[in-house]
Amino acid sequence: MAGSSYVALPGGRFVSALAGDRGQAQALKIAPFAMRVAPVTIAEFEQFLARNPYWARDRIPQLLASADYLKDWASPLRAGTALPPSAPVTQVSWFAARAYCASEDAHLPSWTQWEYAAAADVRRADARDDDARNQLILSATLQNTGHAPGPVGQDPANVYGLHNLAGLVWEWVDDYGAMFPRPDARDPGQGNSLALCGGSALAFHDRGQYALMMRVAVLSTLKPDDSTANLGFRCVRAIGE
């Protein structure tokens, strides 16, 4: 696929900041996988739509996208000059993100895969206990809130060669709908006002990860047909199947 590159991550034992169903720390085993170096860009999504017009905003079935879907694009297939082509594509539903990844023989990362990849910094595979680093991520996240995301790949790559895992955009993950035990996950965006504050913190055993908690809180408010101006995605592939 032109323009898109993936790098291999070794996997291994990983303790998620997200608590298990009884509030305990979860040591998970992560299989090796390959992840897209950066979020999918506007230019890349335009190419996808040219090949798959089913997912254009004027054709996509109502169940798969809300009214906000690609609404700032100049036309159904073209973003237009106001949106930088190298910025991450946003205003895409979880459904469309899945379809894009499938077109690259890939899929959306699980939350655990995403969290594992984002635990790294430029030198270390797991930099999460570095308070200064955590504070920096939080500041970058807060600074970017409310602004249109700039081009991908402008930050230094982490130890795996990945960009933009902090600060630029929120990202869809495959299993976001099942991240919290809910009596009824039919409509994750409804009826759970706690999800924005205490609800998410309660699901964390490591409460030092504020930026990560914000990310989970955002995801927990979304329905799969939702799309927002600060929500993009990247894809992963299995290795060695």
Place this chain on the structure above:
Amino acid sequence: MNKLLLMFCAVCLSLPLVVRAAPLPSDSVYRLPPLMLVDQQGQSFPLASLAGQPRLIGMFYGSCHMVCPLEIETVKKIQQQIARAGGKPMAVLLVSFDSQHDRLSDLRQLAREHQISAPLFQLTRVTEGDVGLLGGVLGISWRAQSDGSFVHNAVLTLLDDQGRILAHQDAQNPPEAVFIQTILAQQNGAR
């Protein structure tokens, strides 16, 4: 005369085609990108081919020992309550979200254990297409656990003959009266 007969036949033959060609509504589950399924009898079919009659649809995975058997029991209770109220048996489709592990033999065994028979009650796995899209529109989410099980919810959805979502029922709870009423109303409307 022959010509007239031919024309008449051509009209007769074309009628069902015209009906079939009517586009499904934009909020139809059958408008999802193609999803190929295979049922416990080994019958392969596209999801969209199920348009034409109201249907209960839900999801499960084969090695699930708690919620999924409950889901099947809830389906049976729904059928009993519809029958008691004078309704017809509902077509039911359950789709596995664990195509990687659920083989045809697993579906067959599950159908035997629960005395489920196709074509009225189909247990299926996906052979082609993205099952996640179906889960998303039905409000069903799952998350693989390291022991091979899944965290998931269980929802039964009533679709009309065009594939529009009419009502949901938590599959772990006894059928709600309003859900049964909606099915009966749908059957009466369709008659």
